[in-house]
Structure formats: structure tokens, C-alpha cells
Amino acid sequence: MLTRTFGLVGLLVLLGLALFNAPHTRAAPHAVFTVTTTNDANDGVCDAAHCSLREAINAANSSGAAGVIDFNIIGFPPFVIEPGSPLPAVTQNGINIDGYSQLGAIQNTDPSISNANLMIELSGAAAGAASGLELAGGNSSVRGLVIYHWSGTAVVLTSSFNTVAGNFIGIGTxxxxxxxxxxxxxxxxxxxxNVIGGEIAAERNVIGxxxxxxxxxxxxxxxxxxxxxxxxxxxxxxxxxGNGIQLRANNVEIRSNVISGNSGYGVWLDGGAxxxxxxxxxxxxxxxLAAALPNSSDGILLNNAVKKNRxxxxxxxxxxxAGIALTPNAGAGNNLGGNWIFDNTLLGIDLNQDGITPNDKFDADGGPNLLQNMxxxxxxxxxxxxxxxxxxxxxxxxVTLDFYANNTCDLxxxxxxxxxxxxxxxxxxxKGKAAFNWIATSPFAxxxxxxxxxxxxKSTSEFSACALALPG
Structure with a gap:
């Protein structure tokens, strides 16, 4: 039953996908810095005889031009680069780090999962208190790397118009x-x-x-x-x-991801997002869509003055x-209509995180989504x-009314x-009253x-009480 339900709902989700704007165009590369070794040497020279990742980053930063850091390490995998100290930030604009350039690396071709074969591993096990790669110059990218064991963050973006695509982050090859x-x-x-992932299969990151x-x-x-x-x-x-995605930003698109199996929230909007x-x-x-893979807490949590989100x-x-929960200090104008929400442990939509919120006269109360009456x-x-x-x-x-059918009512x-x-x-x-007599545009039984x-x-209520569908 679970597989059949997921299959039908999954088809509806896929039919609802929208087109995305074309990605930002990066600067054309002018130089190539080829990493030829897994060691962490730093003699100030990056040439065909020897170039470590550290030396390649330093050379790219000194070049004054856009370029590519690629890989041509001779030998047999695994190719594990394990710096002995923090790597320098990439400060030059337009530097594209391309792990797929290594012989044997294969980009993902599957439209739903990832069958990528990644060859270059970047381990922070010996780097001390450090993050992995920092893109500080902008218009740059990190592709085709396996990045793990960093005491800080695997990839840090402190600049704009960057892409992080086709990587395994926090997991092995x-x-x-x-x-x-x-x-x-x-x-x-x-x-x-900045873009995390992308439109084509090769750009899918696996982040765990x-x-x-x-x-x-x-x-x-x-x-x-x-x-x-x-x-x-x-x-x-x-x-x-810990959580899938934490968002403290504005005008961000989170689209067509699988965000499941996390220890906390699937998506957490916070900090006035x-x-x-x-x-x-x-x-x-x-x-x-074959089986349940729950996030341990709410699917989506809205907290701390977040407002005007769709x-x-x-x-x-x-x-x-809950499927979607709004804490007591969440804001208003969060439009939650048109989702497929089912089989969550708590309410499908929970305003105020206190269970069912009763309707009030004239809907004059405040709170998350103004505690909109259902x-x-x-x-x-x-x-x-x-x-x-x-x-x-x-x-x-x-008032926009969105209607849903369920095989059984929530408990x-x-x-x-x-x-x-x-x-x-x-x-x-x-008097704040309106009647509706809606002819359904999709069938129910x-x-x-x-x-x-x-x-x-734009403030959406909780789900109404259930009404059993009967023959007319």
C-alpha cells in the first residue's frame, strides 16, 4: 500500500515541477593548474613535474586570471589528498576545481539518484581545526570531489556566483x-x-x-x-x-531535492528568512518514492520571524x-497550499506547535500565520x-481554499x-463569513x-476537520 501510494503521489509531484532559470555564466578559463600528486608539498611551484592541491590553489590565486584546477594523478585509486594544515582559500575570481578531470571519474547520469564514480578524495583528518575548500573569489566552482573528515565545513562559500555540483560531501566514494x-x-x-546542485543529473550532490x-x-x-x-x-x-537544510536567507529557491533521513528537521527556516x-x-x-525515509523531527520548521515564504x-x-510546523514566534504570510502531506507523526500543518488551533471569531488573534482560521x-x-x-x-x-483527499482521516x-x-x-x-460550493477539478472517491x-x-491555516465523502 505504501509503495502504491508513493507511486501515485510521486507522479503528481513530478508533474508539478517547474522550469528553472538558466545558471549564471562563469568566466572563461585562461589557465590550467594540474594536480599531479596526493601529497601536501608546498615548494611554491606548480608544474608538470609536481603540483599538489595546495600548490595549485596558491598558483591560481597568484595568476590574476580565471582558470581551472584539474587532476592527473598517476597510479591506482584511492586518490586521497590529506592536507596537514588548512588549505588556502581560493581568492581568485573564476577558479573551477574539477575532480571529474581525473582519469576514471564518471559523472552521474541517473535522473533520480547518483551513479557517479568519483576518484579524488579530500580528507581533513590531518588538517586540524579547519574547513575544506573556501571559495572567496566568486564565479568559481567545486565539482566531482569526495570531501570528508573536516572538523569545520566541507565547502565554505564567502563569495557569490559559485557552483557546488556533483560532489559527495560527508560520505565515502x-x-x-x-x-x-x-x-x-x-x-x-x-x-x-550561489548554486548547490543544478538542473542536470551530473550536478547532483549527495550530502550526508x-x-x-x-x-x-x-x-x-x-x-x-x-x-x-x-x-x-x-x-x-x-x-x-543533523538537519537537512537550514535557511537564514532571503529569495532562495529550494527545489526538486530529496531531503530525507536526517536526524533533525528536513528544512529549517530561521532568523527572519x-x-x-x-x-x-x-x-x-x-x-x-518506494519507502518511508523519515526526518526525525518536522519535515519543515518555520521559526523566528520567518515570513512571506512559499x-x-x-x-x-x-x-x-509535523509535516510543516510554525513555532509561536514565526511570522505571517507563509503560503503552504498545494502540497502532498500525509502520514506524519503529528499534524500535517501545525500553527503554534501546540496541536489543533481552534477557530476564533473574526480571526482577530495573532501568532504564526496570524493563526488563520481553517x-x-x-x-x-x-x-x-x-x-x-x-x-x-x-x-x-x-480567501483561497485548497482541497485534499485522504484514504483515512488523521487520528x-x-x-x-x-x-x-x-x-x-x-x-x-x-461579518467575515463566506460559503463555498466547490465542484472538484480532480476526482475523489x-x-x-x-x-x-x-x-x-498568503497566510495558510491548519487542515480542517475531515468530512467523509458520500454519494450525492
Missing amino acids: DGVTGLTNLEGVYLGDATTS YNSFNGVYASGSGHSIVKNLVGVSAGGALAVPN RKNTITSNIIGADAT IGGNMITNNGG PEITSAESTPQRVRGRIKTASNVT SGFGEGLFYLGSTTVTTNA TGQSITATATVK
Whole structure:
């Protein structure tokens, strides 16, 4: 039953994917610095006879021009580069570190998981208190590396317009063995327009076994797209980060990732994060939608004045807390309509993290999403497919009603939202009341439980009480 449900819902999720803007164009390379050894020598020269990764970074920084750091290490794998101290930051603009240049490396070709064969490993086991690679110059990239055992962060971005793609971060070359970093990828406060992952299969990162977060993003305008976060390269096993993605940024896109199996939250919005979009992600299931792979806490948590975020078109299931939870100090204007939310331990949507929030007269209370009142469904008819009810909220406002079908009602009697059926709008009168008589645009069956949410001024309510679908 689980596989069948996931298959149907997964198809709906895939149909909801949207096109993404073209990636930022990096500067054309002017120089090539070829790493020829795994040792950490630093004699000030990077040439064909000998060039360590440290020497290649130093040479690139001194070049004054964009370039590529590639790899041509002779011998047999594993090729483990283990610096004895922190590596220098990449300070030159337009430096692209390309692990796929090493003989034997193969980019991922699978549209859902990762079959990449990575040859270059960057271990921080001997580096002391350090992070792995820092891109400080901008317009640069890190591709095709296995990065692990750093006491700090595997990849640190303190500049803008960088790409981190096609890497294994915190796990071994087999895509499943835990080789922990403190944090996977860190995007700094002053950064903008960085891309983690990308549109094509070769750009998918696998990010697991990072103690804090798989990805921590501040700054603005970033894209985190089509990665496996907390999920093995094969897509079926948990490789847990502390949290999947922590977001303290604005105008960030988190799209088409699998964010499952993490020890804390799948996605955690914090620190006033606003105007972000979280769409078309799988949160709490494996990459092929065949089985549960829960995050241990909430699928998505909104905390600490986060506002005006759009969360839609995601599958959010099996998580150890709520599907989507808003803490008492979360902000308003968070639009949560149009997701597939089901089989979470707590409520599908929980405003105030206190269980079911009763409706109040005129919807005058404050709190997360202004504690928006939920609709009241009075009847659901499977033949013809019609849902009737009412909403009581603020006066003279437009209300978007989103409708859902469930095979069974949640144990709470409210929600969740397994199958998204569609939406309609109504406008309340001076007393804050409006009735609805909605003809469904997607089918539902006799015996299913119908629920709905209400969204006013982009603030979405919890799920309504269930109404059993009966023949008309």
C-alpha cells in the first residue's frame, strides 16, 4: 500500500515541477593548474613535474586570471589528498576545481539518484581545526570531489556566483559510508546567487553525515536544486545530517531535492528568512518514492520571524514531527497550499506547535500565520464531486481554499492532505463569513476523507476537520 501510494503521489509531484532559470555564466578559463600528486608539498611551484592541491590553489590565486584546477594523478585509486594544515582559500575570481578531470571519474547520469564514480578524495583528518575548500573569489566552482573528515565545513562559500555540483560531501566514494564533517556546505551572510546542485543529473550532490546541517544558507538569491540531502547515492538509505537544510536567507529557491533521513528537521527556516520558495521536494521518503525515509523531527520548521515564504508542490510524509510546523514566534504570510502531506507523526500543518488551533471569531488573534482560521466542510459528495462548507475569518477579504483527499482521516480528526484536489476563492462579507460550493477539478472517491486549508493574504491555516465523502 505504501509503495502504491508513493507511486501515485510521486507522479503528481513530478508533474508539478517547474522550469528553472538558466545558471549564471562563469568566466572563461585562461589557465590550467594540474594536480599531479596526493601529497601536501608546498615548494611554491606548480608544474608538470609536481603540483599538489595546495600548490595549485596558491598558483591560481597568484595568476590574476580565471582558470581551472584539474587532476592527473598517476597510479591506482584511492586518490586521497590529506592536507596537514588548512588549505588556502581560493581568492581568485573564476577558479573551477574539477575532480571529474581525473582519469576514471564518471559523472552521474541517473535522473533520480547518483551513479557517479568519483576518484579524488579530500580528507581533513590531518588538517586540524579547519574547513575544506573556501571559495572567496566568486564565479568559481567545486565539482566531482569526495570531501570528508573536516572538523569545520566541507565547502565554505564567502563569495557569490559559485557552483557546488556533483560532489559527495560527508560520505565515502561508495555513496553511503559515513565520513563526517561538522557541516556540509556553508553559504555566508554577504553572499548571493550561489548554486548547490543544478538542473542536470551530473550536478547532483549527495550530502550526508554532516553533524550540523547538510547545507546552511544565509545571504540571498541562492538555488539549492536536485540534491540528495540525508539520502545515500543509491537513494534508498538514510545518511543523516543533523538537519537537512537550514535557511537564514532571503529569495532562495529550494527545489526538486530529496531531503530525507536526517536526524533533525528536513528544512529549517530561521532568523527572519523571507521570500523563499520551497517547491517540488521529497521530504521524508526515499528517492524513488518506494519507502518511508523519515526526518526525525518536522519535515519543515518555520521559526523566528520567518515570513512571506512559499511552500508548495512538495511531498512531505512520514516525518517524526509535523509535516510543516510554525513555532509561536514565526511570522505571517507563509503560503503552504498545494502540497502532498500525509502520514506524519503529528499534524500535517501545525500553527503554534501546540496541536489543533481552534477557530476564533473574526480571526482577530495573532501568532504564526496570524493563526488563520481553517475552513469548515459541511458535506463532501463523490457523485457529483462537490464540497460544501463555510469559512469564518476577517471581513471583506479574499480567501483561497485548497482541497485534499485522504484514504483515512488523521487520528486527530484534522487532515492531512494526501491528494491535492485543487482550489477556489471566495470573498467574505462584512461579518467575515463566506460559503463555498466547490465542484472538484480532480476526482475523489466515496469513503475518502476530504479536508481543506484557507489562505488569506498568503497566510495558510491548519487542515480542517475531515468530512467523509458520500454519494450525492
